Amino acid sequence: MSASHFAQPAAAPAAQPALIGLDWGTSSLRGWLFANDGAVLARRDGGPGILGVADGEFRTAFVGFCEPWLSGQPDLPVIASGMIGSRQGWREAAYVRAPAGFPDSATGLLALDDAAGRPWRVVPGVLAVATDGEHEVMRGEETQVLGALGAMPAGGRDGLFVLPGSHGKWVRVQAGRIAAIRTSLTGETWAALRGHTLLGRLCVDPDPADAAAIALAWQAFDLGVRQAHAQPGALLHLLFRVRTEGLFGRLRPDQLPAYLSGLLTGAEVADGLAWRATDTTPPVLVGSGEQLQRYTRALACLGVTAIVAPPDRAAAGLHAIARAAGLIGSV
Amino acid sequence: MSASHFAQPAAAPAAQPALIGLDWGTSSLRGWLFANDGAVLARRDGGPGILGVADGEFRTAFVGFCEPWLSGQPDLPVIASGMIGSRQGWREAAYVRAPAGFPDSATGLLALDDAAGRPWRVVPGVLAVATDGEHEVMRGEETQVLGALGAMPAGGRDGLFVLPGSHGKWVRVQAGRIAAIRTSLTGETWAALRGHTLLGRLCVDPDPADAAAIALAWQAFDLGVRQAHAQPGALLHLLFRVRTEGLFGRLRPDQLPAYLSGLLTGAEVADGLAWRATDTTPPVLVGSGEQLQRYTRALACLGVTAIVAPPDRAAAGLHAIARAAGLIGSV
Numbered sequence: 284m285s286a287s288h289f290a291q292p293a294a295a296p297a298a299q300p301a302l303i304g305l306d307w308g309t310s311s312l313r314g315w316l317f318a319n320d321g322a323v324l325a326r327r328d329g330g331p332g333i334l335g336v337a338d339g340e341f342r343t344a345f346v347g348f349c350e351p352w353l354s355g356q357p358d359l360p361v362i363a364s365g366m367i368g369s370r371q372g373w374r375e376a377a378y379v380r381a382p383a384g385f386p387d388s389a390t391g392l393l394a395l396d397d398a399a400g401r402p403w404r405v406v407p408g409v410l411a412v413a414t415d416g417e418h419e420v421m422r423g424e425e426t427q428v429l430g431a432l433g434a435m436p437a438g439g440r441d442g443l444f445v446l447p448g449s450h451g452k453w454v455r456v457q458a459g460r461i462a463a464i465r466t467s468l469t470g471e472t473w474a475a476l477r478g479h480t481l482l483g484r485l486c487v488d489p490d491p492a493d494a495a496a497i498a499l500a501w502q503a504f505d506l507g508v509r510q511a512h513a514q515p516g517a518l519l520h521l522l523f524r525v526r527t528e529g530l531f532g533r534l535r536p537d538q539l540p541a542y543l544s545g546l547l548t549g550a551e552v553a554d555g556l557a558w559r560a561t562d563t564t565p566p567v568l569v570g571s572g573e574q575l576q577r578y579t580r581a582l583a584c585l586g587v588t589a590i591v592a593p594p595d596r597a598a599a600g601l602h603a604i605a606r607a608a609g610l611i612g613s614v
Numbered sequence: 615m616s617a618s619h620f621a622q623p624a625a626a627p628a629a630q631p632a633l634i635g636l637d638w639g640t641s642s643l644r645g646w647l648f649a650n651d652g653a654v655l656a657r658r659d660g661g662p663g664i665l666g667v668a669d670g671e672f673r674t675a676f677v678g679f680c681e682p683w684l685s686g687q688p689d690l691p692v693i694a695s696g697m698i699g700s701r702q703g704w705r706e707a708a709y710v711r712a713p714a715g716f717p718d719s720a721t722g723l724l725a726l727d728d729a730a731g732r733p734w735r736v737v738p739g740v741l742a743v744a745t746d747g748e749h750e751v752m753r754g755e756e757t758q759v760l761g762a763l764g765a766m767p768a769g770g771r772d773g774l775f776v777l778p779g780s781h782g783k784w785v786r787v788q789a790g791r792i793a794a795i796r797t798s799l800t801g802e803t804w805a806a807l808r809g810h811t812l813l814g815r816l817c818v819d820p821d822p823a824d825a826a827a828i829a830l831a832w833q834a835f836d837l838g839v840r841q842a843h844a845q846p847g848a849l850l851h852l853l854f855r856v857r858t859e860g861l862f863g864r865l866r867p868d869q870l871p872a873y874l875s876g877l878l879t880g881a882e883v884a885d886g887l888a889w890r891a892t893d894t895t896p897p898v899l900v901g902s903g904e905q906l907q908r909y910t911r912a913l914a915c916l917g918v919t920a921i922v923a924p925p926d927r928a929a930a931g932l933h934a935i936a937r938a939a940g941l942i943g944s945v
Contacts, residue, residue, distance in 0.1 A: 417855070418862045450854060466858075467850035468813065475806035481640075482799065516846030516885045519798035519878065523781060524748070527797075531749045547850065554847045 300324055301611050303349055303359050304601035307367035308332055308423055312344075313597070316352050319611055321602040323595075325352065333372045341373040342396060360402040362605045364597065365423035368393060368405040378410035378420060384460035385429060389608035406604055411464045419464035423597070424452045428461060430600025431569045431592040443559050443566045445589070447574045449474070453555040455562070465558050467551040473544060482522065485529045486543060487536035496537055503538035504577070507545020508584040512553040521546050544577060552581045565590045631655055632942050634680055634690050635932035638698035639663055639754055643675075644928070647683050650942055652933040654926075656683065664703045672704040673727060691733040693936045695928065696754035699724060699736040709741035709751060715791035716760060720939035737935055742795045750795035754928070755783045759792060761931025762900050762923040774890050774897045776920070778905045780805070784886040786893070796889050798882040804875060813853065816860045817874060818867040827868055834869035835908070838876020839915040843884040852877050875908060883912045896921045 301319040305312065312330025315323050330348040333341075345361075346353065353359065368376035376393035383391075388406055396403035408422035428444045435442065440459040446452040449470035455463040477483040489496040510521055525543050528534040534542055559566070568578055569592045582589045593599075605611050632650040636643065643661025646654050661679040664672075676692075677684065684690065699707035707724035714722075719737055727734035739753035759775045766773065771790040777783040780801035786794040808814040820827040841852055856874050859865040865873055890897070899909055900923045913920045924930075936942050 418858045418864070420858060420861065451850075465851060466854040468811075468853040469850050471811045471813065472803075472807065472850060472853065475810045476803065479806045479810045480799075480802045482802065516881065516888060518849050519782075519800050519803060519882050520796060520885055522799040522803065523797040527749045527751060530751070533749070550847065551850050554851055557847060 298324075300352065300356060300359060302602065302605050303352055303361045304598055304605070305345075305361065305363035305367070306365055306423065306426070306597040306601070307363050307372070308365040309334055312348060314349060315595075315598045315601070317598075317602050321599070323598060326598075333366050333369075339373070341367070342399065358401045360404070360605070360610045362392070362404050362406065362601050362610060364406040364426035364601060368407060369422055373405070376405045376407040378408045381409055381411035381464070382457065382460035382462045383409045383425070385604060385607040387460070388425060388429065388604050392604070392608050402610055404605075404608070404610060406601070409461050409464070411461070413463070419466060421452055421454070421464055421466075424454065425461055426600035426604065427569050427596040428454050428456065428600070429603060430596035430598065431567055432456060432459065433599055433603050434593050434596070435567075442564055443562055444569055445555065445566045445578060446569045447578050448570070451551050453558060455559070465555060467554065469547050469551045473547050476522070476543065477540065482525050482543070485526060485536060486540040488540055489537040499535065500538050500541035501580070503534055503542040504545035504548075504580065505584050507542045508549030508552070508581045511546045511549030512585055515550075515553060518546065518550050545581070548577050548581045549584070552578065552585060556585060556587065567592050569596050629655075631683065631687060631690060633933065633936050634683055634692045635929055635936070636676075636692065636694035636698070637696055637754065637757070637928040637932070638694050638703070639696040640665055643679060645680060646926075646929045646932070648929075648933050652930070654929060664697050664700075670704075672698070673730065689732045691735070691936070691941045693723070693735050693737065693932050693941060695737040695757035695932060699738060700753055704736070707736045707738040709739045712740055712742035712795070713788065713791035713793045714740045714756070716935060716938045718791070719756060719760065719935050723935070723939050733941055735936075735939070735941060737932070740792050740795070742792070744794070750797060752783055752785070752795055752797075755785065756792055757931035757935065758900050758927040759785050759787065759931070760934060761927035761929065762898055763787060763790065764930055764934050765924050765927070766898075773895055774893055775900055776886065776897045776909060777900045778909050779901070782882050784889060786890070796886065798885065800878050800882045804878050807853070807874065808871065813856050813874070816857060816867060817871040819871055820868040830866065831869050831872035832911070834865055834873040835876035835879075835911065836915050838873045839880030839883070839912045842877045842880030843916055846881075846884060849877065849881050876912070879908050879912045880915070883909065883916060887916060887918065898923050900927050
């Protein structure tokens with residue numbers, strides 16, 4: 284990977300739990316147990332997303348997921364971000380309007396379930412209205428962006444943050460506040476095309492143990508990125524090439540998933556780079572795993588070196604917003 | 615609809631069956647019984663597409679579908695176009711290479727099942743290789759294009775033909791021969807997004823009896839077409855607007871399917887118009903039903919008046935190719 288990483292702060296030892304943070308999305312729930320200074324004392328993955336919670340029993344789902352942390356301290360304050368604060372979640376937390384930074388997110392926290400004996404707060408999503416009236420929104424990503432901002436080198440209060448996903452987000456931060464958002468339906472389109480078209484049936488996943496096949500797949504990914512960038516209005520046409528390149532043996536079946544991914548990722552990245560206009564600071568990628576690798580590589584294909592944010596930016600953002608809101612004391 | 619139609623030739627009475635024509639695609643089979651002069655004596659719809667024929671029993675499927683026509687004349691010649699001539703069909707008919715017109719399709723006919731006592735021929739698909747090496751293909755659409763060409767005013771041997779569908783085809787004809795092809799995965803992408811994304815779940819089909827709702831849906835379609843044209847590299851971003859426009863009540867749920875369709879149709883049409891470059895002859899639309907209406911309207915939104923070919927161009931093309939091949943006698 285060609286991108287540089289931030290230096291990651293060393294975790295200071297701190298034994299006393301002070302806060303539970305939750306990243307509670309549509310299809311997943313992750314949690315962290317924080318010390319007052321932000322050190323992560325414990326973490327849990329694999330909880331139910333909001334679609335996996337039956338009959339609105341969110342409190343039951345929360346207590347079940349955090350039981351080991353609550354048993355000793357049932358009054359630990361809780362802060363959550365993500366779709367838990369949407370209409371489909373526990374209760375809707377009204378969007379705060381861009382430009383929005385730490386003070387706005389902290390002020391906008393929704394007190395959700397404090398009656399149960401512990402402060403239980405939800406980070407509001409951010410709404411950005413463009414000059415042409417276009418509405419853009421995020422829920423959960425604002426917390427990651429603010430968490431990434433906190434990890435930027437001293438003085439870094441401006442930048443372009445890129446969060447790959449089902450709905451890929453490009454986020455412009457100015458003077459420490461989220462100023463503009465651009466979302467692309469990249470991941471969801473990928474899944475729909477891969478899973479539910481004749482095109483998808485031509486795709487064969489490469490053998491992960493076959494290094495030569497993996498290298499060829501990345502070549503096909505790069506080809507897709509470059510074609511999508513070179514022909515910006517031709518995405519639907521290029522998608523048909525997944526079929527013809529396979530049909531005429533110009534790409535192997537186990538190159539086709541990467542080629543398809545390259546076309547879609549390339550289309551998003553080319554659009555995002557055009558959107559950033561004259562901003563020449565390196566984009567900051569916030570994410571993990573192979574998805575992060577794809578975006579780093581797509582940007583590199585188009586001559587742009589990205590910075591990769593440290594992992595777990597949601598955790599960092601949750602703790603920092605809780606601190607800004609006074610939900611936990613200062614260090 | 616703003617487009618003009620060709621004059622349709624009046625059917626001359628002719629009692630004697632001379633040819634069976636089949637348009638046998640992936641998911642459907644249609645047939646016509648022709649007199650020698652091309653008059654349609656009978657037609658049938660609703661036969662099984664090649665994916666609906668079990669165990670390669672294509673002859674059985676054919677005989678079952680055409681039984682009423684074969685009972686009196688079991689030796690009637692048959693000509694078929696479409697995916698029946700693909701690797702997944704009865705047998706593969708090698709593509710003829712563009713530029714390809716009537717003589718090439720006639721010469722390239724595959725004799726498939728003549729041993730059963732009747733001439734049984736398949737129209738080959740067309741392969742076009744662009745200067746950059748890109749391969750483009752069609753199977754079935756070449757027959758419709760040649761059929762539309764036959765209906766053009768005298769002297770019309772050049773033009774741009776547009777065939778909406780799962781795989782929308784734009785076809786450049788020069789001197790009576792198919793010279794270049796550009797395919798977009800529009801219909802298949804539409805179906806995958808509509809049926810298999812969260813986006814699709816927000817879409818509510820308008821009540822066909824509610825004229826006001828239908829008018830509003832067409833307005834949303836036009837909006838999508840114009841946005842896709844104005845922002846050629848932004849399709850994945852615009853797709854997310856289906857969500858936000860609904861979320862903020864800027865479009866009604868029963869406008870969202872049309873808006874999504876407008877974005878995709880607009881992206882294809884804008885790309886096709888860019889591809890036709892300096893050609894200013896009106897595009898000829900070959901198709902039927904609401905799909906035809908969508909493309910006529912999308913072109914009109916972008917200031918282009920289309921010509922609509924008469925219906926059943928597949929039938930006209932099948933008869934004309936059979937004549938060119940000598941499968942039936944001259945009138």
